Amino acid sequence: MRRKCACQHHGHGPHMCEEMGFSAGDYLTAVILRELSKSPMHGYELYEKIMNAQYYPFKHDQSVIYSALRKLNSHGLVSYSVQEGNGGLRKVYKTTEEGLHYLDELRKYIYSLKRAFELFLQE
Numbered sequence: 001m002r003r004k005c006a007c008q009h010h011g012h013g014p015h016m017c018e019e020m021g022f023s024a025g026d027y028l029t030a031v032i033l034r035e036l037s038k039s040p041m042h043g044y045e046l047y048e049k050i051m052n053a054q055y056y057p058f059k060h061d062q063s064v065i066y067s068a069l070r071k072l073n074s075h076g077l078v079s080y081s082v083q084e085g086n087g088g089l090r091k092v093y094k095t096t097e098e099g100l101h102y103l104d105e106l107r108k109y110i111y112s113l114k115r116a117f118e119l120f121l122q123e
Contacts, residue, residue: 022113024058025068029077030110031056032068033095033103036078040094042085043069069093077102 028050035041035049047065050056072078077099080091095103 022109026106027056027110028058028060028064028068029072030103030106032065032072033077033099033106036093037095037100037103040081040092042083042090042092046093072099 031050031053032046035046035053041049043066044062046069047062050065051059069078069080073080073093076096078093079096080093082089083092084090
């Protein structure tokens, strides 16, 4: 999730502007939203997918994923339903419409960073 800056952001969802830069946490947010937009899943399943994804080079404890899910839920970017699973009840998360919109914004920003990194690596 984004920290505060001096701009006058009045949009919905978490704040994002170029003035603030981009962090590994922002990338994790994008990855979570991306995976949940493909199919709903519970926290541990999401953790395993992310930790095994070739496009995500960072390694985290499960608690980081669960904490991010709570924050994304509080911002309305993901929602969950409680379902019965192996060993009891569990939360199954999915990306909301607002989450899909935010993911689209993050993808555009990541793409602009990709272009900048490619230029940097050419020299």
